[in-house]
Amino acid sequence: MKFLFDLFPVILFFVTYKLGKLHYHLSEEISSYWATAILMAASVVQIASIYLMRKKPQTLHWITLAIAIPLGTTTLLLREKIIFQWKPTILDAAMGAIFIGSLWFGERTMIERLMGKAIKLPAQVWRNLNVAWSVFFFACAALNLVVVYRFSYDAWVNFKLFGLMGLTFVFAFGQIFFLQKYIVEEELAKKAAENQNTPPAA
Numbered sequence: 001m002k003f004l005f006d007l008f009p010v011i012l013f014f015v016t017y018k019l020g021k022l023h024y025h026l027s028e029e030i031s032s033y034w035a036t037a038i039l040m041a042a043s044v045v046q047i048a049s050i051y052l053m054r055k056k057p058q059t060l061h062w063i064t065l066a067i068a069i070p071l072g073t074t075t076l077l078l079r080e081k082i083i084f085q086w087k088p089t090i091l092d093a094a095m096g097a098i099f100i101g102s103l104w105f106g107e108r109t110m111i112e113r114l115m116g117k118a119i120k121l122p123a124q125v126w127r128n129l130n131v132a133w134s135v136f137f138f139a140c141a142a143l144n145l146v147v148v149y150r151f152s153y154d155a156w157v158n159f160k161l162f163g164l165m166g167l168t169f170v171f172a173f174g175q176i177f178f179l180q181k182y183i184v185e186e187e188l189a190k191k192a193a194e195n196q197n198t199p200p201a202a
Contacts, residue, residue, distance in 0.1 A: 006060065007165065009042035009068070014161045028153055032081040035157075040072040059098070067091050085156055088144040088164060096137030099130055121182050129175070136171050140164060 004011075016038040020031030043065045050057045067090050075084040102110040109130035112121075121129070147159045 005046075007161075008046055009039045009064070010161055012042045013039040014157060017157050029079070029081060032084075032153065033076055033079070036072045036075050036081070036084050040068050043068045060095070063094055063098075064091060067094070081153065082148065085144075085148045085153075088160060089141045089148075092137045092141035092144065096134045096141065099134035099137065103127060103130060119179065119182065121179070125182065129178075132175075136167075140167060143167075 013035045017031045017035035020026040020034050021028060026034070043061075047057050047061055047065055050061065067087055071084050071087050071090070075081055099110045102108070102113075106113075108116065109126050111130040111133055112126040116126075144159075144164070147156050147163070151159075
């Protein structure tokens with residue numbers, strides 16, 4: 001549910017574009033501008049709804065908003081839809097830079113800050129995992145530009161939702177095998193601690 005909530009603006013962008021073009025028979029340009037405006041509004045609503053739930057928006061939410069508003073506004077003013085197509089590249093490059101930067105700034109890497117409450121890992125493993133995510137973000141940033149300049153706008157809209165989401169799922173799922181050893185060790189350690197704290201039967 002959290003993953004879907006984070007994708008909320010992108011999903012609305014996709015649905016608005018497809019409805020405009022296929023159902024209301026709008027041109028590709030007009031559909032893309034409507035979709036861009038909806039994504040900008042959805043990004044603002046997303047932040048507001050988090051505050052209404054008395055929670056704090058994550059870094060990703062703020063970065064997304066900070067990129068979506070200026071790029072979306074420029075796209076609508078100049079009527080150049082390709083400007084907004086750079087959004088995934090800028091977002092992923094920014095995330096990659098943040099992850100790499102966390103290797104030298106701060107007490108913990110970015111991936112440990114995000115996952116540290118769920119699993120305990122050695123410091124070097126956290127660093128390796130952090131580098132892997134950074135490389136993944138930079139690869140997605142480059143891949144987005146390939147799709148932008150080599151394929152149609154329709155193809156890019158599909159890639160923006162399904163392609164990037166699918167790659168993220170595959171990459172994250174692949175890490176389960178890498179982390180399985182540490183997950184098992186943590187479970188065994190928990191069971192051993194429970195057994196030590198359990199009083200002997202009378």
